[in-house]
Amino acid sequence: MDLSSINPVLLLASLMVAATPILIAALGELVVERSGVLNLGVEGMMITGAICGFAVAVETGSPFWGFVAAAAGGALLSLLFALLTQFALANQVASGLALTLFGLGLSSLLGQGYVGVKPPHTAKLDIPILGDIPFLGPVVFSHDLMVYFGLALVAAIWAMLKYTRIGLVLRAVGENHDAAHALGYKVVRVRVMAILFGGACAGLGGAYISLIRVPQWTEGMTAGAGWIALALVVFASWKAGRVMLGAYLFGGVTVLQLNLQAAGVSIPVEYLSMSPYLITILVLVIMSADRSRAPASLGRIFHATQ
């Protein structure tokens, strides 16, 4: 065992990279659930985004268009979920599970020609001055744009929910859809928009894995990240700040345990592998012991009665 082989700078820097995909996907799901819809298809939308982004980035040679395509692919798949649950009034849990299975299958089909291909490199920001600060520079200021996009999204969603009219209407629809309807708000329209936003975010999170984190395409490469994102939303009590905390905690423990494995710590690998899940859930369960609760209409089917 040689703990000195773990470099704290690299550890913290890779923590931010490891956390970003679940962070972005979880933020999308947070908005969906705040509107009162439970979309269990995050994993399916992530992997669809991963392959859409990968394929388009390879074909165009531009990671930017790859991410755009990933968001579009995730949103398109979530549109299917929106049609099923908001117009055909299908059960949300079953539809979400179906979406995950469908997305996994669809992505392997789309990805057949892309196994073993290398995607174009995504440039890292090289902020002058800031990037040169010892320690802080490499840890915080020398990542790709998506890491900062994820952080900006946390702030934007927090502010949107707290200070804007749109956020208020979104919360109202998730809290009591009958009352929102009685006041004349378009419950279905709000929810469809939220679902599309959630799909786009999940797609971005997936593409981050296939284009930057790994970067290559293999079947089922999201490996449960979508489920972690879903769990994060619940344990974070539907709060954007806590989602960020949970995602970074999860990313951090994941990176740490990989480093510990590499350093040959005498704990069985299986325990190390499960540690990110256990620790994240434990911390967030303790934190969610306050008064906050789920949106009251979460998962309930809305049907406008006359």
Next chain:
Amino acid sequence: MTKTLLRISGLTKAYPGVIANSDVSFEITEGEVHALLGENGAGKSTLVKMIYGLVKPDSGTMTLRGAPFAPTEPRAARAAGVAMVFQHFSLFDALNVAENVALGMENPPPMRDLATRIRDVSEAYGLPLDPFRTVGDLSAGERQRVEIIRCLLQDPRLLIMDEPTSVLTPQEVEILFETLRKLTSEGVAILYISHKLEEIRALCDHATILRLGKNVGTCIPRDTSAREMAELMVGSAFEAPARAGRELGDVALDVTGLSLGSPGEFGTSLRNIHFTVKKGEILGIGGVAGNGQDELWGALSGELTTDNEAIRLMGQPIGNLGPTARRDRGLLTAPEERLGHAAAPEMSLTENALLTGAKRENLMNRGFLKWAATEEFAKRIIKTFDVRTPGPGTAARALSGGNLQKFVIGREVLQHPEVLVVNQPTWGVDAAAAASIRQALLDLAANGTAVICISQDLDELMEISDRFCALNEGRLSDIRPAQGLSVDEIGLMMGGAHGMEVAHVEA
């Protein structure tokens, strides 16, 4: 001051299989309180939803101050000066007062200005409110204030109120009426929906009566007796319940020091409740909704278990027994919510009869069900209580409120309970069905059953109970003989005005 504000002519709305409104016409003048009367299902709700733009009429026209008025959505109705206070509050529990108000406005000012305006308006009309409290923590009366303030901030010309007093104490009702009178003196017209006839007589200038979707007459409530109005609503005369003199027996149910935390997040805890009920006696428990009624019913039915000694049935402690064990011993109950709690909506009446009657009516044989006997039992309930239904195979959901309520009350009455606890036995039930349910409770008591009736309908409690008490914030008031109690005394037992004050009349 006698200009016509809203004229409705020939409004018709049909749903598959039912005509909700058929050729309804009437007028509302500025500054008047106009009552809309009718039983459940008479089409009142559909009519006001058309005025508020939630439902589009099939035919017919409306004019507002002479101009054609056909709102396609509530937003359009609000812009034209129509505001509505809903029967089932259209509030969001997890949001605060100011956010709730903002959701009902077209262009809300920034939160800080809005909070100031809420304070100003609420104090001017005697409805004090803190804009930053979470609505889920408010009492029923306070929640209604939120709805009213939300309407008032839009300077409405027409205010629609759907059953506004069902959650208020008599004192709170009086304050609400003061507020409404102040509004009408400013020229606002009020369309007031209620089935509390005495209140309508006290408040309203005109009344339009609907029956089965049709306008069956208008009257001036001050000059019409409550009984005449009720008969117009029902369309025929019906018998008021008759009370027979009866002997009281031994104590059947003894509740001592019952305290219980509420299982719900926004519920009310019960605090040190004492009462006894004798055989042949009806104890009426009043109080505004949300003051512990559901919790008390739960504790008596066994859905919430308590300290074993806190509840004694015929001297035996039963506090930690569940509902089935209590049923075996003769304590039967009927909850408030008939569809989903008292009866399983998708199951037939026969199956529903089995659900509570299995043991006492001997409908099981070593775990196997005796369907023939069960169907007999269901038929007996249907016949004895005049439940209007094609047969015992009908799903509970298909019955009208009044008929289903007669069925679920009848189901318990026919099992010869030692003690029967009912919660809101005639809530949302037409007058004729309500009268027959009350008669059934009186007859049951006359045969020696102890009856506890939890209700928010004070007229009902005064009509049937021997003794009366009220729940207020989870505490039970003194228990007093029902005969001779004045409305003021009852109101004080219910907790008075809960911090409301009369509208300040401006100079």
